[in-house]
Amino acid sequence: MGDLKLHMSFFLSPMLLFLFISSKTHLCSAVIADTISAGQSLTANQTIVSKNGNFELGFFTPGKSLKHYVGIWFKKAFVGNRTVVWVANRDHPIIDQYSSELKLLQNGSLVILNKSKIPIWSTNSTSRVSKSSELVLGDDGNLVLRDGSNSSVVIWQSFDHPTDTWFPGAKLKYDNITKKAQKLVSWKNSEDPSPGLFSLELKPDSGYVLMWNGSQEYWTSGVWDGQGFSLVPEMRPRFLFNFTFESNENESYFTYDTTNKNLLSRLVIDISGQIKQLLWLEQTKMWNLFFSKPLKRCDVYAYCGPFGRCNSAQDSSCQCLQGFKERSLEDWNLGDPSGGCVRKTSLQCGNRDRFFQMPGMKSPVNSVSFAVDSVAKCKSSCLSNCSCNAYAYSSTGCSLWFDHLLNIQQLDSGGDELYIRVAPSEVSSSKKKSTHWPVIVGAIAGALALFSLVLILIWTWRKWRPVETSKKVEGSLTAFTYRDLQIATKNFSERLGSGAFGSVFKGVLSNSTLIAVKKLEGITQGEKQFRAEVSTIGTIQHVNLVRLRGFCSEGNKRLLVYDHMENRSLNSHLFREHEESKAVLDWKTRYNIAIGTARGLAYLHEECRDCIIHCDIKPENILLDADLCPKVADFGLAKLIGREFSRVLTTMRGTRGYLAPEWISGVAITAKADVYSYGMMLFEIISGRRNLEQTENGKIDFFPTQAAKEVARGGDVRAILDSQLEGNADTKELTSAFRAACWCIQEDEIHRPTMGQVVQILEGFLEARPPPMPRSLQLFAEGEGNIRFFSESSIDITSFPHSSTISSSTSSQSKASTGT
Template sequence: MAFLLLVCFSLIISMSSGADNITANQSLSGDQTIISKGEHFELGFFKAGNSSNYYIGLWYKKVSEQTIAWVANRATPVKDRFKSELKIINGNLVLLDESNSSIWSTDVNYTNSNLNSVIAILLEDGNLVLRNGSNSTENIWQSFDFPAHTWLPGGRIAYNNKTGRKQLLTSWKSNEDPAEGLFSLELDPVERQYLIKWNKTTQYWTSGSWDEQNKIFKLVPEMRLNYIYNFSYVTTDNESYFTYSLYNPEIISRFVMDVSGQIKQLSWLDASQQWNLFWSQPRQQCEVYDFCGAFGLCRESTLPFCNCLTGFIPKSQSDWNLNDFSGGCVRKTNLVCGRTSEKFGFLPISSSKPQNFTSIPVGSLAECERSCLNDCSCNAYSYVNNNCSIWNGNLLDLSEDNSNEITVNVKVASRDLPSEKKNKGVIIGAVVGAVVGLVLIMGLVLLLIRRNKRRLVGKTSVEGTLISFVYRDLQAATKNFSDKLGGGGFGSVFKGTLSDSSIVAVKKLESVSQGEKQFRTEVSTIGTIQHVNLVRLRGFCSEGKNKVLVYDYMPNGSLDAHLFSVDKLLDWKTRYQIAVGTARGLVYLHEKCRDCIIHCDIKPENILLDGDLCPKVADFGLAKLIGRDFSRALTTMRGTRGYLAPEWLSGVAITMKADVYSYGMMIFEFISGKRNSEQSQDGKKQFFPMQAANVLLGGDDILSLLDPRLHREATVEEVTKLCKVACWCIQDDEDRRPAMSQVEQILDGVLDVNMPPMPQSLKLFVFSFTHPFFFFSTE
């Protein structure tokens, strides 16, 4: 008896002290766990949030915040982990509950195998496998084939070509029981793309291009981030699958089908002890199908994202308090159909067009409204371009953040609609008070208006946050545009002084063919963009052919005047901070504006410096004002030579990755302190990016690339990091270039960056310096 107790005790000690396997004579119960050899993952019982249920799962051992990566009994929890056990029975890993009933099993059908030698091993990559003995390397079963909500490096998202079986990632809210979630990710083997589905039926995102009808978007380019992740697609006769790995195995990373309906790539940061979002798709929360539930309206610009329509309340207020909006909203007052149709009214809202509508033939707006009013099952209607659409079911996927908004009229009980009668008394009182007040202060208001007109030269009106200037007053402020600060592909910039003594930069635009209304619309959009690393637009002037923009004045001028000047010298710390600040400005333009803004002309001349040498990107949004033809001007402007991405020359559509390329070319100049194509001291032309790439890839002295005026006063780590980033940014294939948000994270030290490959186009650029007419004019 003592011997048996000793054996049992030794088994318990071995199980809880870091064993990486379960053998046929062992079981796991209570607080016992097994740990992978390198202590990256741990397997055991866990409890989700405040639930009383327990599950068998594995989590990251080296992460302070318990993060579940895989769950076995997702649909069948246990109540008592001490009376439940995980053990090997007949060659299968089986979970027995309190009543000794099997509630989960690996279900392997053996033909020829020694069942007593089967062993369960937790591997370093987070894969729980069954093998025929500890010396075997062949997996009989593996958890990678049955993912939960997390796709680990080395795992697969696969499709069995013979059986049609799919491997799914299914969303799970980590603080609740991991039952089947609303969203899933799977593989489409025909199109070689991912599909994100809602409730596993409605497909709304894929790795193809955006499709408004089916709610789909391409994900594959996001996964070609070969400087950190190596994604690949494999197909055989038996199966097709996507898999990925990390170039740096020390990075703790996970790919998750999140409860938000977005797929997310996250990395663990030891410094901050938290998960950092690397990228996600869809990018915007309101692009997730039915995120706000029935009759919920999504607004990207407000928190929380979801609000119920007027006349509706959350179906479950407690869920909404926890930011779970999936239950949607219900009417405050139920509609009673029949003879009392006068008790119904319609609430007009601006939204993207919900799906699942029915088109009916009517001749007018009134007929369309009447059809819905008289149909007991109709919840809303819209009438656009003489087409009547009605919705008989719940309204899903309502969002204000869409360029294709229409007016949807939602049926609501009259008592819950805004009513003129309800507000009549308040309105009468307000009118009386307003009249009395107006009589008393009208004179004062008029005096103040006249006074302000005298003080503000050219400020004839205010449109939103922008001031509309008069052209002749801007002529006076700039001394007839005589004090020129600089110029570029969009026009010339002049220094001006307004009557309130504030100094401004006045830009006269060239080749603007837009009409008055369209110009004002585009400028108003630019005027709403505010960021510490973007130059603020103060106002504009549009009088006939005279199109002028008025900006804040930057006392330290443009970056080129400091970077390439013999009289001024930027130390390394300042250069690095300018690189970081410029990246942040571009991140805002590319990812955080309502509509992505591609700058199209990133170069030192368009990076301005304020009094503290804080960088501010200038001329953003002007590409849309000028139009696609402005590229002809860019290729002949001095200072732009060498910054344009190869796709400009091929005539294909320009994306934000063109800005990434230009940023990379500019970063090389931050390091060298001279133009990329500047002549060396012996009078020979050399191409610095090629030189930098050779030194970087050859492992040579990286500080030899540094501006000689800095006398090697820079850190090897930062110079190496900038060189790597620059080489990744100028890759020939734009899909291999990082997004600016990833560049920002790398420069901030949040992400590591791998050694880049040699961009093949560098050889072509070397050729262009001996044949300058080949690519660009040398004007």
Template structure:
């Protein structure tokens, strides 16, 4: 009995070992000629960076569903949010990975579906090879080589996935053109987030031979260009000028031209994607927040993507959803629209009655759509007036819309593409008359006149006449008061328009030395913030020039300037409205414990603010020093994305700017010592102010506070002491957070803040260095104690150098010190003064 039990135990152990050996191994990165991939089997690159196997979009590779579509793809192995970077059979999915197989067949790597039918192949030459192998590499490239070569590791690949990109462009790969055949590689978007099939948006190098890249709609319509490669950057991508993460190269050699990029820090995970939104986007992975961070994207405005909403779909910026069908139409596929795939567009609810006479009550009619960006492919017709233009379109069965303005008649046939809803103030806004069936119009007013007496009818007629007169007067006022475009989308408003928009400046949002800010609503119901500037002494021409310059600066972390008003002494700026207000209201004035700004959000706000300032300092044509960084000037949109406000205003106030700063409540606590000592101001003054603001991110209080016994506590001193003496850093945290913080991030923020407030400008990091540190690209060393804090530690006297009377004492702080700089401070940033 015991012998039989021992035998069964041995058999059990044998089969257990056999089953373990048959399981896919995470260490295997190669498919050999007799191997295959099926079911949940995968291969992983040698450093376990990328994985290849079957997947279904939106689910893990191991999930199974009989109704799902499956694909062979490559995705990041250690990124928690499964992100696919390459798909083999993107347009020919399989339904059952367990009965499908990726294997070598007749010299090629072939994917056979559940019916053993080939749905994808490497399609290389049929030349026989003694041994083939396919390896997934740590750069994300899937490479097919002749394994019989003595140096197969270094031999040229027979086929590689980098030559056939789908929607993602990885570091080290190239996207180019054969200069002999003019054939180009393409990045092509997915159809939608749940379908990796080939979408309608693509990126390619100009097939005509220039060094510019184009984003195309349907491979026919170009709607964005990078501009040619000049002086180590693309001329229309100024963000490349002072890049600090990517190493870019454009190469023309061996009958090919291509662009490629690599990472200065190989540990940073980055990808370039032709997104389903029709925008080209560069992402970096932030492990601290477990999410992809948008580093760069073009076109900036979603509605600049050509025909994003399909036929008879209209795009409206900053709306949700961004696409809608025009009146009288409905989505062709509600399912696709739910997935934000709008390319199928819209269809008519009611067919037209083309051919009916105008006198017929069922005859087609026209719907006026105001302030539209007119669709493309119109036909200009010479007619005498708007009535003739309307009649021409009505009698033409193929005409679907017309527009008549300034004596110009344009008609459209077929589908209307690239419709955009604009605001009244946009220079390109035009009226469009859309042909609809009569039944689409309300008929509630029909036949009511027969039951109304003559006297009542006369009264109604009089009211109508008066209403028409009022309408004409108001319309004339609107036409007279319409803003004029200065540059791009920047609009010059008339003062009375802004008086009406703000209801005579009745809803005040805040104020300071620059002036007061009021909430307003434009004619198209767009909510804006209107700032009334005070004591601007510049002339009209210079003011318009400076404002126009500010208006061209766009970044996701900078507040958008919509327009301005300049009428004599009346100087106003019109900005996007930020529903979550300024940062100070969320840090210092929190009454409800449920509204406490959590640490993760604070960290992202700190990072976003740093990105915005880095853009102003290093990526604009001229360095712009903000000069007034503080929580009141960091605004938050609906998703708590930070927007740096009031940038560029230093140039508007000129010599008066120092007076403005000293009269603004709360600003003195953020001033760098060079402001008081009288030396030239550089971008490092903003770095100092940013560091002072970081302390408040941590503590949730103003940096200087008077305690109950009358003494003044200065929080930066406490942080510097804790950091340099390696004390308990949790004691520095805002008590409202109840200890819910990432210790590594907290330490990083405190160290960065201490580096930012160093006495000498050269010791402070640049904003781009700070971005790298907060993103985890660079490490930051323990900072030295600033001498200004060391000399006055634990005493209220250290506040002296922030006051106007302390210039003599602070000027003595300009002597050199031997303190070490942070590891990220490899180069000194000597930006020029902007004000």
């Protein structure tokens, strides 16, 4: 019995010791802690968590990789996969994580030790620390090594050593003494955090620049102008972020912070070579794209690598050129096509090689050009040099490309004809002749017989088939077959436009009715659910809503069929985007369009059985019939798209200028989000210009701010009118429209009117008093002198939803006097 007690004591001692250490260090995975002290370690099954649970530090394995790393990831923003934001040992992966540890040494240095207890990564911070050092993970994502006896003394911090992510509150700086810049460097691919080809850094004379391979610039933010970087209009207005740019003799840096401290945000340089600002929306449990630069991946230098072609029409996808294959298919599948392509068959050199013609191309970089008088001589010049891989001929001469071809793009329209050099086996020759004449004759005879039989069957089928293959469902709504719509649209050959939800094509039904067919993308509902939802939307009828005629739901195909609108969308008339739109819309027509659009939205919000929030109001979604009567289009698509909608919407070009602030802040979306978008669009109806425009000197003009300032200064309201109207507008109507727009774009949705009230304002049944200047417009206007505007405190908010007037309760005003 005594022996048993002795053995048990030896067995329990290590366990008790482990539990004691775990309770002291707080590193047990079940215990949340944010600090470790000198001499303590972190092993593979342990993590530390920031105080409020925003971030977590520990060992991780990206994807299906067999390599392991120590890093920081979001703990709150977690949807199946970790969002890793910092990696310690990105150049030195761990093979066996269970025999490795992250340790804070007694000398104050933080190290990663492999199974042989050899440091593979270190902060190298031993020279200026005391033995009371401690490591703390902050709720801002910063890993800080500090003096335990004086927490204000920072020895080392991860914010000074970023990987691919830039946090709010962190600097990305340029050292004016050493002439060196901090850099964000992309991951190599989705499973390899080692440094990739793309980086972001600050250059004093250019602003922030994106670099390929550390040498080639392909995007710049523009210089700081006191309000933001000139080529990043998303930085204005500032209802979401606060920005600071500092430059002194020691350093130049930019930093940003969120106005809502509970909002999680990150700026990352993606493996695609784009920088992306993302926001975590707790409501949807998704990362929401706020902006990306460059806007298209095809604009990233050498995105598809050598001999890779970037297709602008197919979501910037990469394909290898004719005669080439992926250098590493595994890397391509992991989102990294930068390795490009290699030849399938080696060139024979000389006149035996062939050329593959590629029309509509943006030519690659680094050509050698010279004058020749014929395409034949240009071709011959390339053939005579074994290093020549492509040529192009135009009226300006001959261009040849040697070595690797980079930055090849397939354009939507226009472009050059590029001739790619390939081995003879890669191009089928029409000159080859066969001596097997009996076989050829027999094959031709058989093909003709089969073709005749097919024609007879088609004729018989067309003669006896029903005239209409589609069928009526839910009243007047029609369920079309996919084949019906292929025939009606001539296989979707005439595209009218495209957006985040898909492309629209012109079609003609068998009864000569013109239709517009929208091919939806991103729909996840099953066929039965989709039919039920569309049938509900199809019962909604209003003079200012586009009529839904029917739909198609076959397999994974989802299409909607609408009446075709002869006069296109409102944007084509306001901004003169089509040659057909030569006549300027007069004021009376514009005002009627504003009223009609408001009526359509009021019907969706207030008169339908269930409130329908459009979620994407902008001139592109207001269609005009033959009489220029406005029709709200795409209503109900937010309902069909579901939870994916917010992601789709904010990545769509040209829409961000209409988004209400609550889309970003994560609060529940109500019908007031449509009111905000309508207000932004109403400014464009008044001015005949985009709210956000870039001037010739690179600065950004934000029209709502200019309009609000002009009127607040006591200027004539006609000063904000489209100059093409030459002042021909009813002053009372113009004033009502302007005030309605200002009320609609208030940051707090409580301050905005309903769409029913907007209709009453425009129709003259509800008086709109001078509104306050929204905070976003106020901040946007900072640095431009003394500006007078109505403060929010002067507005009687409580009486707004039910009052017959929208008015100021006092005449008090305040001044905003700021400098750059």
